Amino acid sequence: MIETLRGIVGEKGLITDPAEMEPWLTDWRQRRRGRALAVVQPASTQEVAAVVALCAAEGEPVFPVGGNTGLCFGAVPESDLDDKPGIVLSLRRMNRIRAIDRAAGVATVDAGVVLGDLHSAAAEAGRQFPLHLGSEGSAQIGGLISTNAGGTGVVRYGPMRDLVAGLEVVLPDGRVLTDLAALRKDNTGYMLRHLFIGAEGSLGIITGAALRLHPQVPNTAHAWVAAADPADAVALLAAMQDRAGSAIQAFELVSASQFELVRKHAERARFPFAEIPAWSVLIELGSEDATTALRDTLEEVLGAALERGELLDAVIASSEQQAADFWHIRHSVSEANKKEGMSITHDVAVRSSDVAPFIKAADDVAAELFPEAYSEVVCHLGDGNVHYILMFTHAYWAALPDPEAFALTVERAIHDVAARFGGTFSAEHGVGRKLTEELERLADPLRYELMNKVKSLFDPQNLMNPGVLLASKTA
Structure with a gap:
């Protein structure tokens, strides 16, 4: 098996030394560890297909891993078969931006592309990919699609599902399903790609994606608001929707207890208030139109709320650097919690x-x-x-x-x-593997039954990331 894998991916694409494999076997918070026969790193979709076909023939499980920044142990390799530990499959060598179509607003990329690199490539083309989260320097596109990642921009742009226009997927038998046309309109039956978004690698291996790009937003305004309680923040959201509507790019609520940990553990955490408020609301407005007076909108809505006594205080960012400081603090919470x-x-x-x-x-x-x-x-x-x-x-x-x-x-x-x-x-x-029992307990029984049937249809041997999503073995 090892030698056949080496023949497919070459020396650069295979890791078998236990010490070198160790980082691939443990989740990023070091709470759970698995085991595997090898870490396999194909360099092309054809190599992925050959690797998956080999694993299907040998009955070896396949455990895909992206940037390994997940929180539910979905990338930890755990096989129930003592003699079949399976392989870890990493697509980090598949990191090519295949094409950017500025007019259509589509970026076609390998699944191993790091989110931050896609941001840079889109910006060079005068566009943006509007998914932003704390791990964007390491999270990979394949993993973000497989978990239907969210982030701070969902309020305007939706989660990853709304940003995926097409997929290329290696199925559990090694065949390749290609759907990268990225058409706005296509009524030719079931949109199969939606089954793979959020499937956490349980139905196949995403090797490529066509992603929706959006116009850049050169005009932004940012505010940090101090609120007494979450109810006041909800009232502020409704008022901001009335006035700003689709210009709302982010609207985040954070407790003082969380930001105290950021102040304790994060570097360069510059807070706008001497004392951290009981509840902080971070707001970003954005417009493609540089003439839209977004700061005036913030001043109007926040000023009215302050006059009504619904807010305690507010600071509108006076520079891009101050706005960056706001969001640096917001994106530092996971690392601060890990340290605490x-x-x-x-x-x-x-x-x-x-x-x-x-x-x-x-x-x-x-x-x-x-x-x-x-x-x-x-x-x-x-x-x-x-x-x-x-x-x-x-x-x-x-x-x-x-x-x-x-x-x-x-x-x-x-x-x-x-x-x-x-x-x-x-x-x-x-x-992931963390909440499978909760899905079985809380999901609608019919929905859960249908999910098991979909898994059985695509992956009858149960070799694709076994143990994620579904607690019970498929029939």
């Missing part, structure tokens, strides 16, 4: 109008069941995605007899609160 302790990060979504009562209900449950923890909130308020985080000390966590079981208990308690509001337990992080 053991955080259980929930990825729930409810309607924006339900965010305030959800946070209150989650706080009540957490105070009753987990008094050892304190809560933090990082919320994409514009789309209702609430990262409700419970932070435990390393010492407390180390003393637990079964940390994984305890983590599931915590997650279930908060997920049940989200379910009360008609919400979801997974908004942008995915399910």
Whole structure:
């Protein structure tokens, strides 16, 4: 098997030394470790197809990995077969921007392209790819599609699903499904590509993508608002929608407890207030029209809210550097939490109008069941995605007899609160191996049954990232 793989991808494309493989076997927060026969790094779609076909013939599982920045262990290689550990498949050598069509607004890229590199390439063509998140320097396009990533711009541009115009996918038997035409209109039956977006590598290997580009937004305005509670932030969102509408590019709500950790651990964290507010709202407005007075809009809406006593204070960024400082702080939260302790990060979504009562209900449950923890909130308020985080000390966590079981208990308690509001337990992080039992528990039974049937149809041997999404084995 190893020699055949070497013949397909060459020496540069194969890692078998245990020490060199180690970073590929562990999630980025170092909480879970797997095992594998080898790390395989093809350089082309044809090589991926040959590798997958070989694994199908040998019955070896295939565990795809992108930038390995996920939070749900979806890239950790774990096989139930003692004699078939499987391979880790990395597409980092497939990092080519294949084409950028400025008029059509489409970038066709390899799946191993790093998000930050796509941003640069789009900018050179006078366009933008509007997905932004903290790991954009390492996250890869294939992984972002496989998890239907979100980020701060979802309120205007939608998640990754709305930005994918076509896919190239190697199926579990090694055949290649090509759908890269990226047509705006195409009513020729089932849009199969949507099955692979958010499938976390369980139906095939994404090797290429046609992605929607948008016009650049040279005109922006940014504000940091101090609010007393989440309800006031929701009221501000509605007022901003009335006045700015589609110009809202980001609308984020963050608790003081979260930003205190950023101030403690992050470099270059320059806050606009001497004291971190109880609740901070970070707003970005953007327009393609350089003459639109976005700063005036912010001043008008925020000024009216201050006069009504709905806000405590507000700072409108006076320069690009100050705006960059705002968003640097916002994007530093994951790294700060990693340094501080053991955080259980929930990825729930409810309607924006339900965010305030959800946070209150989650706080009540957490105070009753987990008094050892304190809560933090990082919320994409514009789309209702609430990262409700419970932070435990390393010492407390180390003393637990079964940390994984305890983590599931915590997650279930908060997920049940989200379910009360008609919400979801997974908004942008995915399910991975971490939340398979929760998907089975909380999903509509018919939907779950159909998902299993789709998995069986595409991957009857259950070799494509087995163990993610679906807790039970497919028939």
